[in-house]
Amino acid sequence: MGDQLTGSQILCRALLEEGVDVLFGYPGGAIMPFYHALPEYPGLRHVLVRHEQAAAHAADGWARATGRPGVCVATSGPGATNLVTGIATAHMDSTPLVAITGQVPRAMIGRDAFQETDIIGITQPITKHSRLVDDVEELADAVHEVFAVAREGRPGPVLLDVPKDVQNQKLEDPGPRARGPVSADHREGLVGRPTATALLEAARLIARAERPLIMAGHGIILSDAYEELRGLAERTGIPVITTLLGISAFPEAHPLHLGMPGMHGEVHVNRAIQQADLIVGVGLRFDDRVTGNLAAFARGAKVVHIELDRSEIGKNVPVTVGLVGDARAILRELLEVLAPRHCDAWRAEIETFVRPRPESFKGGLSPEGILESLEGASRGRCTVVSDVGQHQMWVAKLFRYQRPNTHITSGGLGTMGFAVPAAMGVVLARPGEPVWAISGDGGFQMNMQEIATMVQERIPVKMAIFNNGYLGMVRQWQQFFHGRRYSATPIWSPDYVRLAEAYGIPGWRVEHGGQVEPALQGALDHDGPALIEFLIEQEANVFPMIPPGASLSEPIESEAVTA
Numbered sequence: 011m012g013d014q015l016t017g018s019q020i021l022c023r024a025l026l027e028e029g030v031d032v033l034f035g036y037p038g039g040a041i042m043p044f045y046h047a048l049p050e051y052p053g054l055r056h057v058l059v060r061h062e063q064a065a066a067h068a069a070d071g072w073a074r075a076t077g078r079p080g081v082c083v084a085t086s087g088p089g090a091t092n093l094v095t096g097i098a099t100a101h102m103d104s105t106p107l108v109a110i111t112g113q114v115p116r117a118m119i120g121r122d123a124f125q126e127t128d129i130i131g132i133t134q135p136i137t138k139h140s141r142l143v144d145d146v147e148e149l150a151d152a153v154h155e156v157f158a159v160a161r162e163g164r165p166g167p168v169l170l171d172v173p174k175d176v177q178n179q180k181l182e183d184p185g186p187r188a189r190g191p192v193s194a195d196h197r198e199g200l201v202g203r204p205t206a207t208a209l210l211e212a213a214r215l216i217a218r219a220e221r222p223l224i225m226a227g228h229g230i231i232l233s234d235a236y237e238e239l240r241g242l243a244e245r246t247g248i249p250v251i252t253t254l255l256g257i258s259a260f261p262e263a264h265p266l267h268l269g270m271p272g273m274h275g276e277v278h279v280n281r282a283i284q285q286a287d288l289i290v291g292v293g294l295r296f297d298d299r300v301t302g303n304l305a306a307f308a309r310g311a312k313v314v315h316i317e318l319d320r321s322e323i324g325k326n327v328p329v330t331v332g333l334v335g336d337a338r339a340i341l342r343e344l345l346e347v348l349a350p351r352h353c354d355a356w357r358a359e360i361e362t363f364v365r366p367r368p369e370s371f372k373g374g375l376s377p378e379g380i381l382e383s384l385e386g387a388s389r390g391r392c393t394v395v396s397d398v399g400q401h402q403m404w405v406a407k408l409f410r411y412q413r414p415n416t417h418i419t420s421g422g423l424g425t426m427g428f429a430v431p432a433a434m435g436v437v438l439a440r441p442g443e444p445v446w447a448i449s450g451d452g453g454f455q456m457n458m459q460e461i462a463t464m465v466q467e468r469i470p471v472k473m474a475i476f477n478n479g480y481l482g483m484v485r486q487w488q489q490f491f492h493g494r495r496y497s498a499t500p501i502w503s504p505d506y507v508r509l510a511e512a513y514g515i516p517g518w519r520v521e522h523g524g525q526v527e528p529a530l531q532g533a534l535d536h537d538g539p540a541l542i543e544f545l546i547e548q549e550a551n552v553f554p555m556i557p558p559g560a561s562l563s564e565p566i567e568s569e570a571v572t573a
């Protein structure tokens with residue numbers, strides 16, 4: 011007779027078999043058997059967060075940085091429901107995330123037991139798959155199944171709900187699972203090839219277009235298609251636009267890089283889109299923040315859409331040729347049939363749309379100045395995790411990303427409070443590299459409790475708060491579209507330097523330009539978490555801005571228009 015294992019031990023072992031080495035979580039009644047088993051598996055590092063939402067965001071940050079599923083754990087009821095925003099964030103941005111929740115014992119399910127919620131029902135619309143395991147015999151297979159679902163095809167979150175008595179159930183040790191090495195490659199098992207006819211048609215459109223553009227999205231990062239994207243651009247001379255989640259999928263300093271499109275996109279980028287005769291969209295979903303008024307979006311352009319998720323093709327924008335599959339694989343096939351060409355005349359035309367920018371903001375306390383100094387101090391070697399709001403747009407537009415996948419943000423859900431916990435996950439995925447969490451004073455206060463996690467777990471996140479005393483992005487909308495009625499947007503902050511002190515970490519308040527670089531250097535030199543508060547101009551705005559519902563041709567470019 012072999013040894014007996016509990017469900018919890020089987021769960022831990024299955025996690026190790028999936029290559030998991032870190033999990034973010036918070037214990038409670040229904041998940042206690044799992045936490046009882048955990049110390050027997052030192053290969054599983056557990057990071058105790060201060061709020062389950064942060065566990066989901068940290069696992070999400072870890073997953074975005076590694077390309078492998080991140081894992082978060084919570085108890086039933088309030089623990090599980092606290093994960094929901096993080097799961098929805100991962101769902102909107104196609105992050106592979108495995109959420110494990112305890113559930114009340116099977117005999118209690120459906121009786122409104124203490125801390126019972128139907129977390130399967132709650133999360134079904136925001137997961138790829140959610141599964142209640144009601145027999146220990148199924149547990150190991152269920153773990154492997156949800157990991158496979160999370161990473162295969164278009165990645166996304168999954169949830170495994172494990173009743174407490176199943177965690178305690180005993181089973182004859184089935185022995186380690188006979189399976190090959192775990193692949194970190196989420197492209198495993200993918201996807202039909204596009205037909206030769208469709209590929210040739212796409213190549214023909216690319217060869218003949220006079221004003222073509224490439225729009226690159228998150229799919230480039232998810233499929234490691236940097237080289238192929240660059241190959242496509244350089245073979246054809248077609249300028250490249252990167253969406254918010256596509257930022258850092260193409261070198262920003264490259265002469266073919268144009269910038270970000272959409273609501274806060276550069277004027278020349280949006281103008282180029284409106285004048286294009288072909289858009290090659292790769293790994294993106296043409297969401298409404300990118301297109302503006304759909305009816306007026308790129309009306310002269312045919313669209314070649316390369317996308318893993320078939321349901322995205324034609325969902326928002328009419329498509330001339332849709333190529334369904336992994337971006338890297340399809341770009342490679344396309345490169346085989348594409349002859350070299352250039353787009354010099356079109357590029358010269360776009361050049362005339364570009365608004366002049368000041369040479370340097372260095373040393374200033376403007377958002378531009380801070381980001382330029384931050385880039386200099388980090389020598390381009392850092393990863394930047396931004397929160398949601400005005401600062402997010404400044405970070406997206408002004409920071410010059412030099413390496414792939416070094417810009418991480420909540421795009422689809424736009425989740426305030428994301429940056430600080432997500433950055434913890436990124437630090438653990440990229441030890442030795444500076445990781446900045448850049449937040450507004452609003453979003454920072456949504457998850458600042460996680461400084462305690464950083465201290466206890468020695469996670470050296472560098473936190474930068476752009477404090478404008480307002481929920482800035484909402485205030486900007488109120489200024490532009492609600493007659494400056496600043497309803498519920500002025501926001502008080504605690505003394506962040508003393509807050510840092512209370513947590514035992516260094517903190518700086520930066521009130522004038524001369525303090526920017528010393529503070530950045532001080533934070534980077536400190537071997538641990540550190541915090542900087544930048545007191546920026548209170549009513550600074552993000553320009554340009556396409557008003558909601560307007561077309562990309564109708565930007566607000568300066569204060570004059572809003573006065």
Ligand SMILES: Cc1ncc(C[n+]2csc(CCOP(=O)(O)OP(=O)(O)O)c2C)c(N)n1
Nearest residue numbers: 399400401424426450451452453481482483
């Ligand atoms: C969880 C959540 N609640 C509300 C919003 C709506 N919202 C979007 S931006 C924003 C203001 C953000 O303010 P702050 O964090 O101070 O950043 P700033 O815009 O000033 O840079 C708000 C409230 C949101 N995106 N997420």
